[in-house]
Amino acid sequence: MELDFFTGYHGSGKTYTANELKEEMNADLVDGGPIIRRAFAESGVNSFDEWVRQREIESGVRWDDILLLDEIKSTVGTTAEARKQLFIVGNRNIETINYLKEGLSDGENDKILFFDKPFAVMKQGYEKRTGVILTDDEFLNILHGDDKMGLSEVKAHVKANPETDSIIKSDKYDHNTIELARKALLITRRK
Numbered sequence: 001m002e003l004d005f006f007t008g009y010h011g012s013g014k015t016y017t018a019n020e021l022k023e024e025m026n027a028d029l030v031d032g033g034p035i036i037r038r039a040f041a042e043s044g045v046n047s048f049d050e051w052v053r054q055r056e057i058e059s060g061v062r063w064d065d066i067l068l069l070d071e072i073k074s075t076v077g078t079t080a081e082a083r084k085q086l087f088i089v090g091n092r093n094i095e096t097i098n099y100l101k102e103g104l105s106d107g108e109n110d111k112i113l114f115f116d117k118p119f120a121v122m123k124q125g126y127e128k129r130t131g132v133i134l135t136d137d138e139f140l141n142i143l144h145g146d147d148k149m150g151l152s153e154v155k156a157h158v159k160a161n162p163e164t165d166s167i168i169k170s171d172k173y174d175h176n177t178i179e180l181a182r183k184a185l186l187i188t189r190r191k
Contacts, residue, residue: 008115011126032090065099093150112165114158
């Protein structure tokens, strides 16, 4: 199965673009964020940080990678096999991306698309999606969290591998972002 990872900072247009292209590309789509948030909500633990600590004690530091892989396998199943292409949205860590590749991919034609937008555009997109208005400092704190998770390393990996991976850079949310992503996906697409 071909895996296409849609990654980037909060509010950069990953999910929107993947949703716009999934039917055209005959791809299934899994968003990692809701999987983690749903597992937390079902845990009954009040603090997200406490829940993460508990999960690390119970299952090790890769607990979230295991959770994502298991959930993807159970929810996508035969649909993705029939489609042979899966869009995975939201990964902010190269180790997680590699773990998911090992567990799901046949190793051919996988791609990472890194979505890059100006700060103000990402903030506006995040606020629109969540319905929460943030100060610039509050949103910067979220972006710093993305970097702590390893997003800077993902971007460096994408820059170092232009033959398979692409930076999707746009100054706004527009059709250009979708077109750039489409072209990047088609470069090595299976026939």
